[in-house]
C-alpha cells in the first residue's frame with residue numbers, strides 16, 4: 001500500500017503507483033473542514049508541503065476518479081476539526097468508490113491544536129463518534145492511521161472495535177531512527193492490520209508481514225524501481 005504523503009499523493013501520483021501493482025494507494029492527507037483548511041494554510045506558509053484546496057469535495061471526486069484508473073483500491077486520508085467534517089467528506093469518498101482513512105498520525109501543532117491528527121489518540125470519545133457515525137450512516141470501509149508507541153495500541157484497538165475495519169500503524173519509535181515492530185504484537189489478530197515504517201526493499205516489507213496483513217510505504221515511493229522490486233519480491 002502507498003501511505004499518505006501530504007502535498008505529493010494526488011490522484012495522478014496514486015494512479016502511477018497503483019499501476020506498479022500495489023493493492024491500495026492513499027490520496028492526501030487532505031483537510032476537510034474550514035478550521036483544518038486554515039491550519040493547513042499556516043503550515044504551507046511556514047514551508048511545509050501540503051494540499052490546500054478550496055472545494056475539497058470536488059477535489060476528492062476528481063482525484064479518486066483519476067487514482068481509480070489503476071487497479072488499486074483508493075483511500076483518502078482526511079483531517080478535520082469537527083466530526084461533521086469527517087462525516088461529510090466520508091460521504092463524498094464513499095460515493096466516489098474510495099476508502100476513508102482517518103489521520104490520527106499528523107503531529108504538527110496546527111493539527112493537534114484543533115483536535116485533529118495525533119490528538120485523536122487522546123480523545124477516544126471523539127474518535128469513536130467519528131468512526132461510529134461513518135459506519136452507521138455510510139457503511140464505507142474505514143482505516144485508522146496512527147503512530148505506535150504513543151498511546152497503548154491495545155487500548156486504541158479496543159476503543160475502535162466494531163466501528164473501524166483496518167488499523168494502519170506506523171512503527172517508528174520516537175527519538176530513534178529505527179522502527180519497533182513489536183508494537184504490532186499488541187494488536188488483536190481479528191483486526192486487519194497494515195504495518196508501516198522504513199520499508200525500502202523486499203526484506204523490510206517481509207519483516208512487517210511477519211506481524212501484519214499488509215505493509216505500506218511513503219518516502220520510498222518516488223523510486224519506482226525500488227517499488228517494482230518490492231512488489232515482485234513479496
Ligand SMILES: Cc1cc2nc3c(=O)[nH]c(=O)nc-3n(C[C@H](O)[C@H](O)[C@H](O)COP(=O)(O)O)c2cc1C
Nearest residue numbers: 003004005006028029105145170197198217218219
Ligand atoms: C512529508 C510527509 C508527509 C506525510 N503526510 C502524511 C499525511 O498527510 N497523513 C498521514 O497519515 N501520514 C503522513 N505521512 C506519514 C507517512 O504516511 C508514513 O507513515 C511515514 O512516512 C513512515 O513511512 P515510510 O518510512 O515508508 O516513509 C507523511 C510523511 C512524510 C514524510
